Amino acid sequence: MSLFEQSLPEIHNKLHAKELSVSDLVNQAYQNIGERDEKVKAYLALDEEQARARARQLDDRLVSGEEKGLLFGLPVGIKDNIVTNGLRTTCGSQFLRNFDPVYDATVVEKLKAADTVTIGKLNMDEFAMGGSNENSSFYPVRNPWALDRVPGGSSGGSAAAVAAGEAYFTLGSDTGGSIRQPASYCGVVGLKPTYGLVSRFGLVAFASSLDQIGPLTKNVEDSAYVLQAIAGYDAKDSTSAKVDIPDYLSGLTGNVKGLRIAVPKEYIGEGVDPQVKETVLSALKVLEGLGATWEEVSLPHTEYAVATYYLLASSEASSNLARFDGVRYGVRADNPENLLDLYHQSRSQGFGPEVKRRIMLGTYALSSGYYDAYYLKAQKVRTLIKQDFDDVFAKYDVIIGPTAPTTAFKLGSQVDDPLTMYLNDILTIPVSLAGVPAVSIPCGFSDGLPVGMQIIGKAFDETTVLRVAHAFEQNTEFHKQRPQL
Amino acid sequence: MSISNNDVQHVAKLARLNLTAEEEQTLTGQLNAILKYAEKLNELDTENIEPTTHVLHVSNVMREDETKESLSIEQVMRNAPDEEDGQFKVPAVME
Numbered sequence: 389m390s391l392f393e394q395s396l397p398e399i400h401n402k403l404h405a406k407e408l409s410v411s412d413l414v415n416q417a418y419q420n421i422g423e424r425d426e427k428v429k430a431y432l433a434l435d436e437e438q439a440r441a442r443a444r445q446l447d448d449r450l451v452s453g454e455e456k457g458l459l460f461g462l463p464v465g466i467k468d469n470i471v472t473n474g475l476r477t478t479c480g481s482q483f484l485r486n487f488d489p490v491y492d493a494t495v496v497e498k499l500k501a502a503d504t505v506t507i508g509k510l511n512m513d514e515f516a517m518g519g520s521n522e523n524s525s526f527y528p529v530r531n532p533w534a535l536d537r538v539p540g541g542s543s544g545g546s547a548a549a550v551a552a553g554e555a556y557f558t559l560g561s562d563t564g565g566s567i568r569q570p571a572s573y574c575g576v577v578g579l580k581p582t583y584g585l586v587s588r589f590g591l592v593a594f595a596s597s598l599d600q601i602g603p604l605t606k607n608v609e610d611s612a613y614v615l616q617a618i619a620g621y622d623a624k625d626s627t628s629a630k631v632d633i634p635d636y637l638s639g640l641t642g643n644v645k646g647l648r649i650a651v652p653k654e655y656i657g658e659g660v661d662p663q664v665k666e667t668v669l670s671a672l673k674v675l676e677g678l679g680a681t682w683e684e685v686s687l688p689h690t691e692y693a694v695a696t697y698y699l700l701a702s703s704e705a706s707s708n709l710a711r712f713d714g715v716r717y718g719v720r721a722d723n724p725e726n727l728l729d730l731y732h733q734s735r736s737q738g739f740g741p742e743v744k745r746r747i748m749l750g751t752y753a754l755s756s757g758y759y760d761a762y763y764l765k766a767q768k769v770r771t772l773i774k775q776d777f778d779d780v781f782a783k784y785d786v787i788i789g790p791t792a793p794t795t796a797f798k799l800g801s802q803v804d805d806p807l808t809m810y811l812n813d814i815l816t817i818p819v820s821l822a823g824v825p826a827v828s829i830p831c832g833f834s835d836g837l838p839v840g841m842q843i844i845g846k847a848f849d850e851t852t853v854l855r856v857a858h859a860f861e862q863n864t865e866f867h868k869q870r871p872q873l
Numbered sequence: 874m875s876i877s878n879n880d881v882q883h884v885a886k887l888a889r890l891n892l893t894a895e896e897e898q899t900l901t902g903q904l905n906a907i908l909k910y911a912e913k914l915n916e917l918d919t920e921n922i923e924p925t926t927h928v929l930h931v932s933n934v935m936r937e938d939e940t941k942e943s944l945s946i947e948q949v950m951r952n953a954p955d956e957e958d959g960q961f962k963v964p965a966v967m968e
Contacts, residue, residue, distance in 0.1 A: 490951055490952075491944075583929060597926065698907065724964055725964075726966075745900060748904060749904060751888040765914050847928075
């Protein structure tokens with residue numbers, strides 16, 4: 389059995405018993421990357437020298453018996469929009485192709501404090517804009533289950549790396565579904581925490597009121613471990629939440645007796661592939677068998693979520709991306725006529741088509757005369773969408789549905805049609821707008837491709853979300869299946 | 874409401890982007906399709922609805938005005954495309 393198929397406590401026991409070293413784990417990661425990443429293309433940069441040195445350091449600490457961190461020795465990959473001191477961070481964009489950060493993001497600091505080993509940076513859609521990873525300005529990631537299909541986006545590299553055994557776990561970021569949708573397409577566990585639970589300091593901003601960092605793992609227990617290590621208030625992020633962090637691991641009891649589940653009819657209705665729907669309904673039967681009950685409910689404003697999201701996210705993106713001007717870092721155009729021309733040329737050369745499209749949409753929605761009709765209107769509809777969730781959570785513990793309306797689609801099949809591409813995120817976007825937590829877990833297969841089930845919880849109730857996901861996982865084998873590469 | 878090539882040119886200027894004729898054409902079509910889809914929101918009466926800017930109740934975050942260590946000039950300049958004497962260099966703004 390591959391090292392990466394073993395549970396975290398198993399790995400730690402072996403490290404403790406000296407049957408395994410951190411260097412073994414890191415070797416395994418690079419060996420798997422060497423064998424598989426030529427096909428998958430999950431990584432943009434590797435940090436082999438530093439990672440091996442770090443592994444030796446941790447191995448020394450193993451010998452001396454010094455206190456060990458929660459994630460001791462685990463090889464991790466980091467999505468390339470999370471800054472890493474001294475390790476190139478490109479955001480999947482030509483604009484930042486040589487960007488060398490001078491500090492670590494708070495999550496990276498926290499992972500280091502938990503004794504992980506960073507092995508590389510993961511491919512993604514440029515500036516996290518996309519649902520297929522075809523917008524990476526370097527090369528697209530491929531789905532490890534079917535190399536002619538997309539891994540989902542924008543954390544496609546993060547999801548594919550876990551599915552392909554190219555990291556023990558990874559970090560991604562989710563704005564409208566960018567952790568959950570690729571987790572679903574690649575058959576891994578992807579958790580988007582409550583907005584504000586995990587610091588965004590050092591995450592290159594796309595849409596600041598929606599962005600959230602979270603883990604991609606091969607099972608729910610690992611997800612709880614990683615969340616434990618990265619959650620918590622950070623004074624460096626002005627939107628960080630001051631809440632007590634519970635013990636997520638002790639919440640994994642396997643017990644869902646009496647749990648009340650809501651299944652929105654909009655999430656299993658028109659537009660959702662019948663096989664995806666059937667797979668999720670079968671998964672609900674498993675939870676029913678464990679003593680949970682479920683009822684159909686309505687989230688009536690679901691159909692307005694995609695339009696709301698694209699207006700708000702693009703508006704925030706156009707504002708956040710104004711900082712890329714070619715002056716302090718990133719691409720600078722040669723021979724500009726003047727300062728204004730330097731901005732224009734640098735931005736035009738550095739940004740790809742999807743990023744330009746969103747900047748244009750956002751600039752338009754925020755421009756004089758259209759602000760009320762588009763931006764303010766969308767902010768008001770966001771209130772209605774959030775209200776839908778509050779109403780359902782007054783009576784139910786969790787909301788469950790598919791993560792995405794279909795399984796992974798073929799590369800190139802939706803590239804010329806942004807609107808269709810945007811609709812792939814119809815089941816993840818409402819959750820992002822409401823700011824609540826959700827996890828996507830593998831719940832079956834359709835024509836050999838993984839299907840994800842989305843479990844959505846109340847704000848800051850990750851404990852219940854993870855408990856339900858874990859209980860399902862304990863009674864099924866879907867999360868143990870691996871793609872043949 | 875539909876937007877023209879001229880509108881797209883105007884917005885590109887506001888966004889500090891140069892568009893090729895082809896990009897302008899493509900974007901006009903795509904933005905029109907997206908904005909037409911966004912008009913769906915007009916089906917909803919939001920007259921008395923408060924806008925949500927943030928899902929958390931965030932207020933201004935204040936801290937003491939203390940002198941703290943900052944990045945070194947060398948760190949700040951690490952990624953500068955062009956610099957001189959520890960300063961970012963850009964084309965002259967005035968003649």
